[in-house]
Amino acid sequence: MTSALPFDDFRDLLANLPPADETAEARVRTLFARADKPKGSLGRIEDIAAWLAAWSGRAPPAVNRPLVAIFAGNHGVTRHGISPRAVDATASAVEFCAAGGAAINQVCIANDLGLKVFDLALHIATADITEDAALDERGCAATMAFGMEAIAGGADLICLGDLGVGNSTVAAALCAALFGGSGAEWVGPGSGADVAMQARKAGVVDAALAFHGTALRDPLEAMRRVGGREFAAIAGAIIAARMQKIPVLVDGLAATVAAAVLHAANPAALDHCLLASLSPEPGQRLAAERLGLIPLLDLGVSHGEGVGAALAAGLVKAAALTSSGMAAAVKA
Numbered sequence: 001m002t003s004a005l006p007f008d009d010f011r012d013l014l015a016n017l018p019p020a021d022e023t024a025e026a027r028v029r030t031l032f033a034r035a036d037k038p039k040g041s042l043g044r045i046e047d048i049a050a051w052l053a054a055w056s057g058r059a060p061p062a063v064n065r066p067l068v069a070i071f072a073g074n075h076g077v078t079r080h081g082i083s084p085r086a087v088d089a090t091a092s093a094v095e096f097c098a099a100g101g102a103a104i105n106q107v108c109i110a111n112d113l114g115l116k117v118f119d120l121a122l123h124i125a126t127a128d129i130t131e132d133a134a135l136d137e138r139g140c141a142a143t144m145a146f147g148m149e150a151i152a153g154g155a156d157l158i159c160l161g162d163l164g165v166g167n168s169t170v171a172a173a174l175c176a177a178l179f180g181g182s183g184a185e186w187v188g189p190g191s192g193a194d195v196a197m198q199a200r201k202a203g204v205v206d207a208a209l210a211f212h213g214t215a216l217r218d219p220l221e222a223m224r225r226v227g228g229r230e231f232a233a234i235a236g237a238i239i240a241a242r243m244q245k246i247p248v249l250v251d252g253l254a255a256t257v258a259a260a261v262l263h264a265a266n267p268a269a270l271d272h273c274l275l276a277s278l279s280p281e282p283g284q285r286l287a288a289e290r291l292g293l294i295p296l297l298d299l300g301v302s303h304g305e306g307v308g309a310a311l312a313a314g315l316v317k318a319a320a321l322t323s324s325g326m327a328a329a330v331k332a
Contacts, residue, residue, distance in 0.1 A: 006141030007220050010239065014266045017242055025054035028061065031327045044296070048274070048316055049323035055247040055272040056156060060324040063317045067114040067155035068104065068306045069237060070097065071147065072163035073121075073229035075170050076128040077208075082169045082201045084192045090165045091122050097305065104161070104305040111314040113159065118150055120229035129173060130207040133225040140224035140232050147236025151246070158241050159276065159313050161306020162230045162254040165191075171257040172283050173205045173226040177216035178257075178264050179290050182206055188281040219264035227261070234258035242272050249296075249316065251276040251309030253284040260287055274316075277301060277308030 028050045032042065040046065052061035072094050078087050096102045097117045108115045120143065126134040135143070151158050164170075168190035175186045183205030187198055208226050209216065216222040223231055235258045241248045250259050250273050262269035275293035278285055279302040288295065296312045 006137045010141065010144060010220065011265070013239055013243065014262065014269055017266065017268060018245070020054040020271060021057040022054065024057050024059035025050045027059035028053040028323055031060065031323065031330055034330050035326045042322065045319045045322055048296075048319035051274065052247055052316065052320055053323075055245060057245050060327045061320045062324060063157045063320045065114065065155050066111075066157040066159065066313050066317065067116065067151065067153075068108055068159040068161065068310050068313070069151055070104065070115075070117045070161045070163060070306050071230040071233040072117065072119055073167065074125040074164060075134070075166040075228050076125040077130065077169060077204055078125070078166035079128060080130070080200060080204050082193070082197065082204055083166045083190060084197065085165045087125065087165050090163055091119070093163050093305070094119050094122070102305055103303055103307050104310055107307055107310040111310060111317065113310055113313055114155065116150065118233065120146075120233060126228045129170065129226045130204055130211055133212070134170070134228050135224045135232065137224055143229045143232035144236035144239070147233030148240035150233065151237050151240055155246060157249070157313060157316060158237065158246050159249045159251065159306055159309035160234050160237060160255045161251050161304065161309055162234065163304055164228065164230050164254065167228060167230060167254045168281060168283070169201045169204055170226065170228050170231070171253045172201065173208045174222060174231065174257045174261070175283055175287055176205055176209055177212075177222040177226055178219060178260050179287070183209070186283045186286070188283055190281065219261045223258070223261045227258075230254055231258040231261070235261055238262055238269070238273060242269070248273040249276040249309040249312050250274070251306050251312070252279060252304055253281045253287070256284050256287050256291075256293075260291055263291055274312075276312035279308070
């Protein structure tokens with residue numbers, strides 16, 4: 001970082017994002033049009049293949065090194081009794097993934113996906129957003145930079161997910177900051193909150209909004225004040241993927257809201273992203289509608305861990321193979 005303020009470099013990146021490769025996209029659409037099949041008969045499969053080409057620069061596209069990246073963080077706001085799970089459940093979930101026993105491990109095996117899980121200082125929860133900023137600017141920027149570095153290594157499709165006790169409440173606060181509305185409009189059951197707990201969640205969101213006030217008008221400030229480390233890391237990963245010409249699948253409420261931060265800064269920031277799936281959490285559906293994102297899957301999966309993105313990656317890989325296989329047939 002060479003600028004005076006930690007966020008300045010990210011603001012510069014967001015203002016100067018590389019565009020899609022329109023030539024590669026057009027080539028894929030032309031190949032489908034020339035194939036021996038009814039026009040548009042493959043529906044969104046054709047669109048997915050064209051999207052892959054546009055944002056990877058390869059036509060026909062290929063997915064050879066897909067990666068699921070999961071970012072895990074803990075939140076000080078959990079002291080208000082907003083989650084039925086104890087804070088140490090985040091670390092337990094990370095360990096379960098590391099041991100190979102989590103749902104995401106099995107989906108990655110099924111779809112031949114790489115997997116990385118990142119522990120974002122789980123022993124140090126962020127500050128309580130009802131009375132302080134979750135992170136200082138330097139810490140938030142450093143976590144974004146970590147997210148950028150985390151996807152390095154030659155992946156050609158990034159699937160983003162999260163882990164974090166209490167992060168559905170944090171996501172609701174960030175949604176309210178970005179899109180407007182009260183806590184009651186954005187909170188949901190999360191990992192199993194009952195009616196009374198959901199009311200507490202709404203109260204926490206409203207308290208956070210009141211405490212931070214007009215400072216939330218800036219999206220990056222909103223993320224550091226009422227967000228958390230996994231949100232910052234996911235935002236960084238999305239930016240890095242754009243700079244490296246890597247298409248992205250976003251999954252889950254937290255990742256969707258992290259993406260929304262970037263969209264608020266630059267509406268073109270998510271053009272290289274697709275929404276993998278919708279969870280039953282109402283806030284994600286509302287956020288997706290506001291962002292104009294149509295999910296590839298809607299299976300009622302609320303598990304987290306990037307499971308929805310890993311499932312959707314199988315569909316994306318099939319689209320790439322369909323495009324390349326049909327292209328070979330057309331040329332023959």
